[in-house]
Amino acid sequence: MNEAPIGILLGVLVFLLFLSAFFSGSETGMMALNRYRLRHQARSGHKGAIRTSELLERPDRLIGVILIGNNFVNNLSAAISTVIAIRLWGDGGIAAATFLLTLAVLIFSEVTPKTLAALHPERFAFPSSMILKPLLKLLYPLVWVANTLSNGLLRMMRVNPDEGSGDQLSQEELRTVVNEAGSLIPTRHKGMLLNILDLENVxxxxxxxxxxxxxxxxxxxxxxxxxxxxxxxxxxxxxxxxxxxxxxxxxxxxxxxxxxxxxxxxxxxxxxxxxxxxxxxxxxxxxxxxxxxxxxxxxxxxxxxxxxxxxxxxxxxxxxxEEIVGDFTTDVDDISQDITPQKDGTYIIDGSASIRETNKSLDWELPIDGPKTLNGLITEYLEEIPESSVCLCVNTYHMEVLQIRDNMVKTVKVWTA
Structure with missing residues (x-):
């Protein structure tokens, strides 16, 4: 290496920086992939997705081969840059070479490729799988030794490396996925999916x-x-x-x-x-x-x-x-027939109106953990059946009983604070 021309050494150094960028971008791209989209693409026969899925079945081996390649390339880059610095500036150039190489690796081989891979993981992961898969077979003995030692250390810390968090989503996580889907799911369909998730709680x-x-x-x-x-x-x-x-x-x-x-x-x-x-x-x-x-x-x-x-x-x-798709007989955006909006911003609501339907229609948050109807809510709050018109406040909702008949609150005027 000491006898090689400076130009060749610089060319090799640039090539090693590209290899380092490849390994860094591949690692981030593989880990940033949407596993559900990847699974769908693999089932659809996408070759890149199939290769990537096979690699991700054992993430410890995938990370092992990437880090082995990345560390080897970075260490070799450091050795070559040291030789170039000594030949150009003598022993005093080692510090400058260390600084310049650190800056180059940080910008060109770490931050830039990892940022691009995080933004476009499929563009990095699928092509890189063509190289990583045969490279894993080639370096398997070395990867196996590294994984064995690493997993042994994890077990000493009472961490089971075979236990993964899994790809299962809880109900609330799935609800977030639906809400964050944006224009990918039409609003009507999004509402239906959320209503299906709510069936378990109703x-x-x-x-x-x-x-x-x-x-x-x-x-x-x-x-x-x-x-x-x-x-x-x-x-x-x-x-x-x-x-x-x-x-x-x-x-x-x-x-x-x-x-x-x-x-x-x-x-x-x-x-x-x-x-x-x-x-x-x-x-x-x-x-x-x-x-x-x-x-x-x-x-x-x-x-x-x-x-x-x-x-x-x-x-x-x-x-x-109807809980899933909405009312069959009225438009989904129509207010319930038990609710009559007034010009002053208040609402005249039938006492038998369901609290859940009222909340849905008006986007309110009346308590639903007790009575099912507005009449029940008022009588529970008052602890008696009102004999005449009374006013009350439930949370931030003001109510005025307008009509009472047959021991029931028939109509109520409601408005928010």
Missing amino acids: TVDDIMIPRNEIVGIDIEESIDDILDHLRTAQHTRIPVYKGDINNTLGILHMRNVAKLINLEEITRADLLNETSEPYFVPEVTPLHTQMVNFQKNKLRSAFVVDEYGDIIGLVTLEDIL
Whole structure:
């Protein structure tokens, strides 16, 4: 080396700096890859992604071969720069060579390639895998020794090198991924994905039709009244009960009622023969579980019961689907029909309005860990049923009870502070 021309030594030094930049950029590019995108590309047959995935299956070996190559190149660069400095400036040039080489390595072989690799990891990782994969096979004995010693030190520190953090995402992490997707996912689809994630935290009693709003047929009524109810029914499935909704006999599908049209006279027995068995679910059943149950049992509706077995509401498959895709009958941006905006910025809200739906419609944060309706929230806060119009403040929301009927708050004026 001492007899080689200065020009050749400088050329070799520049080449080694490029090699150092290659190893530095490859390390950052490999580690900065989006593992889910990489997995998708590999399954799609992308050769670069397949090679890179194979290398990343053992990151300790990949890092080992990169660092072995990088350290070798940097040490050789230091030796050559020392020889060049001595031949040009004598022993006094060693300090200058050290400074200049450190600056060159820092700028050209570390910061610049690593920054580029962090910004465009695939452009670095995929091409570099063509070199790193055969290089790993070539240097495998040396890599194996380095990894064995390194992993041994980690185990002495009670760190298991075989344990990885894994690529699994928690629900909240997945929610962040969806929110940060930006224009990659349309707003409507993003909302649906987030709603699916919320199914686990929502139970059937959050979305059920309350007991007092269930429209059904009392089989003890006259047959003419029953037929009038059927003619004006707005639903395809109607509960049939005897005297009280807690004494439910079954669900009558309007399609089955059509079969009875040709009969000269329709009797209660004919109607009962066309009903299907009622299906009951606990009020604490999560929506995602109930959706699976509907699918498994080939059903579309269920009665919700409390801990005492009393019916408190009715939940349908459509209710669950609306939690995901939004209301089928109104535009997703429309305010709930229970909410009437006023010119002064306040809202007149029905007391039976769901707190969850109110929060969704108005982007509010009324407490949802207690009562399900606005009426329930007010009576719980007051600890009594108000006998006249009263005003109250719940967190930052001001409320004025406007109408009370049948021991319930019927309408409320609400505005934010």
